[in-house]
Amino acid sequence: MNILKFGGTSVGSLQSITALLSILKDQQGAENPIVVLSAMSGVTNALVEMAENAGHGSDYSEELKIIEKKHFDVIRALLPANAQNPVLTKLKIYFNELEEILQSVYNLRELSLQTKDLILSYGERCSTVMISHIAKQSFSNALYVDGSELIKTDHNFGQAKVNTYLTETLIRDFQESNSDKLLFVTGFIASNDDGRITTLGRGGSDYTAAIWGSALNAGEIQIWTDVDGMLTADPRMVKKAFSLPELSYTEAMELSYFGAKVIYPPTMIPAFLKRIPIVIKNTFNVDFPGTYIKHGTSASKLPIKGISSIDEISVLNLTGSGMVGKAGFSGRLFSLLSREQINIILITQSSSEHSITFAVKPADALKALALINKEFELELQARKLEYPEVENGLAALAIVGENMKKTPGMSGKLFNALGRNGVNVRAIAQGSSEYNISVIISKPDLSKAVNAVHDAFYANLKRTLHVFCLGTGNIGKTLFAQLEAQMDFLATNNDLQVKVMGVSNTRKMYQNVEGIALSNWEKDLETKGEPADLAVFIKQMKAMNLPNCVFVDNTASHNPIQFYQDILQSSISVVTCNKIGNSADYEQYVAFKQAARKYGVDFYYETNVGAGLPIIRTLKDLMMSGDRIDRIEAILSGTISYIFNNYKGDKLFHEVVKEAQDKGYTEPDPRDDLNGKDFMRKMLILARDAGYPLEESDIEIESMLPPACLAAATVADFYQELENNTSYFEKLKQEAASGHKVLRYIGKLEAGKVVITLQMVDDSHPFYMLSGSDNIISFTTDRYKDRPLVVKGPGAGAEVTAAGVFADIINVGKR
Numbered sequence: 001m002n003i004l005k006f007g008g009t010s011v012g013s014l015q016s017i018t019a020l021l022s023i024l025k026d027q028q029g030a031e032n033p034i035v036v037l038s039a040m041s042g043v044t045n046a047l048v049e050m051a052e053n054a055g056h057g058s059d060y061s062e063e064l065k066i067i068e069k070k071h072f073d074v075i076r077a078l079l080p081a082n083a084q085n086p087v088l089t090k091l092k093i094y095f096n097e098l099e100e101i102l103q104s105v106y107n108l109r110e111l112s113l114q115t116k117d118l119i120l121s122y123g124e125r126c127s128t129v130m131i132s133h134i135a136k137q138s139f140s141n142a143l144y145v146d147g148s149e150l151i152k153t154d155h156n157f158g159q160a161k162v163n164t165y166l167t168e169t170l171i172r173d174f175q176e177s178n179s180d181k182l183l184f185v186t187g188f189i190a191s192n193d194d195g196r197i198t199t200l201g202r203g204g205s206d207y208t209a210a211i212w213g214s215a216l217n218a219g220e221i222q223i224w225t226d227v228d229g230m231l232t233a234d235p236r237m238v239k240k241a242f243s244l245p246e247l248s249y250t251e252a253m254e255l256s257y258f259g260a261k262v263i264y265p266p267t268m269i270p271a272f273l274k275r276i277p278i279v280i281k282n283t284f285n286v287d288f289p290g291t292y293i294k295h296g297t298s299a300s301k302l303p304i305k306g307i308s309s310i311d312e313i314s315v316l317n318l319t320g321s322g323m324v325g326k327a328g329f330s331g332r333l334f335s336l337l338s339r340e341q342i343n344i345i346l347i348t349q350s351s352s353e354h355s356i357t358f359a360v361k362p363a364d365a366l367k368a369l370a371l372i373n374k375e376f377e378l379e380l381q382a383r384k385l386e387y388p389e390v391e392n393g394l395a396a397l398a399i400v401g402e403n404m405k406k407t408p409g410m411s412g413k414l415f416n417a418l419g420r421n422g423v424n425v426r427a428i429a430q431g432s433s434e435y436n437i438s439v440i441i442s443k444p445d446l447s448k449a450v451n452a453v454h455d456a457f458y459a460n461l462k463r464t465l466h467v468f469c470l471g472t473g474n475i476g477k478t479l480f481a482q483l484e485a486q487m488d489f490l491a492t493n494n495d496l497q498v499k500v501m502g503v504s505n506t507r508k509m510y511q512n513v514e515g516i517a518l519s520n521w522e523k524d525l526e527t528k529g530e531p532a533d534l535a536v537f538i539k540q541m542k543a544m545n546l547p548n549c550v551f552v553d554n555t556a557s558h559n560p561i562q563f564y565q566d567i568l569q570s571s572i573s574v575v576t577c578n579k580i581g582n583s584a585d586y587e588q589y590v591a592f593k594q595a596a597r598k599y600g601v602d603f604y605y606e607t608n609v610g611a612g613l614p615i616i617r618t619l620k621d622l623m624m625s626g627d628r629i630d631r632i633e634a635i636l637s638g639t640i641s642y643i644f645n646n647y648k649g650d651k652l653f654h655e656v657v658k659e660a661q662d663k664g665y666t667e668p669d670p671r672d673d674l675n676g677k678d679f680m681r682k683m684l685i686l687a688r689d690a691g692y693p694l695e696e697s698d699i700e701i702e703s704m705l706p707p708a709c710l711a712a713a714t715v716a717d718f719y720q721e722l723e724n725n726t727s728y729f730e731k732l733k734q735e736a737a738s739g740h741k742v743l744r745y746i747g748k749l750e751a752g753k754v755v756i757t758l759q760m761v762d763d764s765h766p767f768y769m770l771s772g773s774d775n776i777i778s779f780t781t782d783r784y785k786d787r788p789l790v791v792k793g794p795g796a797g798a799e800v801t802a803a804g805v806f807a808d809i810i811n812v813g814k815r
């Protein structure tokens with residue numbers, strides 16, 4: 001025989017009650033199941049509130065009408081008119097009784113625990129009367145059972161202790177004489193030996209189900225609720241939390257102890273002792289298998305079963321020489337706390353025995369402090385102990401699973417996930433059972449931490465990168481289009497999800513905790529965005545405190561640079577195509593790298609040189625593997641390359657420059673390309689990555705423009721000056737052509753010196769053959785000595801640049 005317990009949401013609506021009845025139909029068999037019911041959702045809370053209001057002399061009648069109507073509406077909707085009267089009458093009697101009791105409380109302005117239990121009992125009684133009557137339509141043997149008469153307890157109102165022997169006898173006798181009936185039993189309520197109503201405390205209806213299950217040696221106890229079972233983590237924090245197919249009792253205990261609200265551990269003990277399996281099922285998703293909790297280790301191969309969390313705890317730390325080697329010290333401490341019913345969530349003690357740290361609920365913290373101050377008064381006065389302090393604003397997280405026991409590296413994985421996301425661990429505890437490793441962290445970090453740990457342990461699930469993007473121009477726009485097009489591929493082939501959480505340009509900024517739909521980012525930014533403010537954008541990004549977070553700079557602005565270091569120090573990776581950061585002070589360049597290393601995040605800037613071409617990466621690989629750069633020769637301006645490759649025939653120089661700009665090769669300000677500044681920045685970054693601590697002033701740069709062009713105050717003036725100097729450029733072109741040569745703007749790093757020069761080269765030169773916006777770079781190194789390593793290809797343009805930024809983002813995700 002099975003026990004089926006339905007929680008508040010399962011009896012809370014027409015839809016759920018209909019589902020409940022069809023579940024019962026499916027489970028009809030040789031033996032009648034026992035159905036245990038909670039109060040309709042919201043009713044117990046309403047009863048508590050009414051009781052307390054009455055006790056304070058406040059009005060409760062409105063609320064009473066609401067819950068009465070709630071029951072009556074269900075009856076009117078689910079029973080034919082001719083069957084409504086008996087149950088309406090019965091419920092009306094209950095509500096009249098309840099009103100009289102509340103009125104007495106109101107008159108006396110006194111609410112005892114005993115009266116409160118009596119008031120609460122109407123929740124289960126009303127729902128169970130109601131449902132048993134509705135069930136009669138399809139099950140003629142349905143019978144309402146006031147469970148309070150069968151579960152006998154002591155006089156501890158509010159949290160009564162069950163007299164197991166007597167209760168089990170009563171239940172067995174009752175069931176034996178009603179075995180032909182389908183019993184609908186009130187959960188949560190019981191009575192003492194005076195016959196007064198008591199309640200079973202938190203999770204009480206589950207407890208009722210377990211007591212009945214134990215008394216009748218049930219085949220299984222089904223807990224029907226509104227979620228798909230026990231989840232891997234709190235779904236309010238972890239969107240990717242999923243239902244666990246199977247758990248051992250111990251695992252379920254550990255998980256629920258730390259806040260998985262589905263069942264409350266003490267309620268399971270009667271079932272645990274008799275080894276009765278417990279199945280958690282979803283009334284609203286009947287076909288889903290749910291979670292099966294049984295004795296012994298589970299067959300599931302998951303290394304950890306779940307991550308439990310408590311979002312608010314307080315920690316007390318006891319330190320002092322007085323504890324060292326003193327047997328019985330911790331005994332005194334913990335028996336003191338247990339005597340006063342203070343539940344200790346977690347304990348750690350250093351092996352020097354110099355300090356004990358323990359965590360309690362915030363509500364217990366000051367009480368614990370006072371108790372310790374009193375108990376250890378002498379030791380405190382003698383300074384053998386330091387006066388303890390309470391630390392608030394903390395949270396706890398635990399990974400749970402019996403398989404951890406045999407698997408090394410579990411704690412490594414946990415701490416790596418936390419460390420990489422900048423979560424500081426305040427205290428650690430691992431039971432020697434190895435079922436559970438718990439850490440204490442600061443409360444604001446909890447959600448990030450739980451998500452990071454979830455991602456780390458369930459690596460077969462999609463990992464999520466949270467991306468914040470600055471710049472929606474040429475590159476930014478193209479990146480969004482590429483991200484959108486590639487979403488599905490990444491999900492299926494790399495188990496990676498790139499979620500854009502925020503976007504800003506100079507005018508507007510928009511962030512969304514749910515992520516921004518890439519199909520609609522432009523409209524969202526326009527309509528939902530606020531006026532842009534970079535400092536605020538970054539502050540909000542940090543405040544979201546997301547795991548696996550990446551800041552992407554797709555601007556050509558100085559402004560974001562000043563924030564890089566702070567961003568890296570907040571354990572957020574930086575990906576940038578903006579060259580300004582790496583080509584300013586050498587000191588700053590070093591600081592970025594150090595911050596990234598220290599905080600365990602990435603700082604990627606592949607597109608700083610040669611757009612998407614693998615140049616930075618190649619250089620890094622050479623350096624890391626111990627090669628030494630002897631010489632770099634390169635053409636690194638895509639714009640100038642395009643200009644020289646297309647400045648032919650009748651086309652005028654300034655027209656070709658305009659073409660390059662229109663094709664998206666130039667910097668937002670094309671003067672930065674033609675005056676050599678962009679090229680200079682790239683050479684400087686390369687030289688630094690090659691190990692030379694150079695500054696901009698160390699670079700010798702030959703201008704390819706006449707002075708008037710360099711002096712132009714605006715872009716329009718610049719184009720005008722280019723046109724004015726047409727003959728200068730024509731002369732250059734002819735000179736080259738007459739010698740069967742081509743114009744090339746070439747950078748060279750040799751012996752720690754960088755020069756950029758305008759050259760005319762013939763077909764014997766390796767850089768002669770270039771087309772379009774091609775870049776070319778040749779590395780001559782200790783290992784590539786006789787023939788250099790050469791990278792060549794399009795070195796400018798929105799598609800190839802955005803692709804390089806994209807690859808950098810993905811590389812952050814790979815770690």
Ligand SMILES: NC(=O)c1ccc[n+]([C@@H]2O[C@H](COP(=O)([O-])OP(=O)(O)OC[C@H]3O[C@@H](n4cnc5c(N)ncnc54)[C@H](O)[C@@H]3O)[C@@H](O)[C@H]2O)c1
Pocket residue numbers: 470471472473474475476504505506507532534554555556557559560577578579607608611638664665666667668795796797798801
């Ligand atoms: N075009 C290429 O081939 C290429 C290749 C490699 C690198 N890059 C680099 O890409 C970057 C972007 O180039 P682009 O052509 O997309 O420029 P763009 O002018 O088209 O776009 C720049 C964007 O940045 C935004 N922006 C500027 N300052 C900002 C600030 N302080 N806060 C927020 N947003 C800000 C602007 O609103 C705009 O949306 C540049 O740094 C460039 O050097 C470009």
Ligand SMILES: N[C@@H](CCO)C(=O)O
Pocket residue numbers: 607608609610611636637638639640665666667673678795796797
């Ligand atoms: N404006 C740059 C873009 C690539 O960094 C160029 O022309 O090379």
Ligand code: NA
Pocket residue numbers: 606607608609610611612613614615616804
């Ligand atoms: Na590159």
